[in-house]
Amino acid sequence: MIDTIGPAILGLVVFFFAFIIAAISFLRERTLGTLEKFMVSPLSRVEIVSGYILGFSLVAIIQSATTLLIVIYLFGVPMKGSPLDAFAIILLLGAGALALGSFVSNFARSEFQVVQFIPIVIIPQIVLCGVFWPVQSVPGFLRPISNILPLTYASDALRAIMLKGASLYQILPDLIFLGSFFMLMFIAATLMLKREVG
Numbered sequence: 158m159i160d161t162i163g164p165a166i167l168g169l170v171v172f173f174f175a176f177i178i179a180a181i182s183f184l185r186e187r188t189l190g191t192l193e194k195f196m197v198s199p200l201s202r203v204e205i206v207s208g209y210i211l212g213f214s215l216v217a218i219i220q221s222a223t224t225l226l227i228v229i230y231l232f233g234v235p236m237k238g239s240p241l242d243a244f245a246i247i248l249l250l251g252a253g254a255l256a257l258g259s260f261v262s263n264f265a266r267s268e269f270q271v272v273q274f275i276p277i278v279i280i281p282q283i284v285l286c287g288v289f290w291p292v293q294s295v296p297g298f299l300r301p302i303s304n305i306l307p308l309t310y311a312s313d314a315l316r317a318i319m320l321k322g323a324s325l326y327q328i329l330p331d332l333i334f335l336g337s338f339f340m341l342m343f344i345a346a347t348l349m350l351k352r353e354v355g
Contacts, residue, residue: 163234164243164315165288168250168308170224173279175217175251179258180271183209187262192350206347210255217251237322243315245325249335250311256342263349282308310334 186192186209195205225244228234236243261278265271282288285295286308295303303309314331317323325332 159232160234160320161316162289163228163232164319165286165308165312167224167228167234167243167247168311168315169283169288171217171221171247171251172254172282172308172311174220175213175254176258176261176278177271177275178216179210179213179255180262180265180274181258181268182213183259183262184265184268184271202347202350206256206259206343206350209259210252210343213255214248214252217255218248221247221251234319236319238318238324242323242325243318246311246314246318246328246331246335249332249339250307253307253335253339253342256339256346259346260342260349263346282306285309287312307335307338 192205196202200208221244225240225247229236229240257278261274262271265274281302285299285303286292286306287295287303288308292300292303292309310331314323314328314335317328317331
């Protein structure tokens with residue numbers, strides 16, 4: 158069982174912590190007035206959001222590498238594919254979570270309110286994305302929601318790489334979705350920054 162759920166748990170842990178780190182940190186930057194100082198600088202809004210996400214990415218990279226090593230060596234989940242391919246999926250998922258956290262932070266006024274977003278953002282990922290049971294067992298009326306959640310695609314990709322030895326080319330649809338999710342959340346975070354501070 159751990160072999161089946163291990164790759165999905167790996168994605169879930171990375172997504173959860175990247176989301177929380179970005180949401181709380183971005184909120185703190187706004188409440189401290191740092192964002193307003195950046196807004197009067199020559200930097201564009203895209204550059205501001207990019208800078209924050211790149212900064213958070215350093216933490217996400219360390220966290221992703223640590224989690225991957227724990228799943229493989231401590232829990233014994235097999236790695237039939239390339240660890241670098243699995244790491245690439247984790248980083249792409251983490252980047253999407255960072256952008257999502259930056260976007261969601263615009264709707265919170267305190268760190269407590271950020272925590273209140275966890276049931277809205279994280280619980281559906283756990284229940285509907287095939288972490289503990291196949292997406293096919295999700296009730297039909299909920300399956301369209303599963304098809305728009307990033308962890309669904311990250312779980313499929315990580316299982317394919319780690320358990321079946323798939324290459325990045327073989328999981329190209331998952332990569333395209335995760336990349337599109339990141340771009341959508343990045344654009345949304347940038348537009349919300351304009352509305353909130355501009």
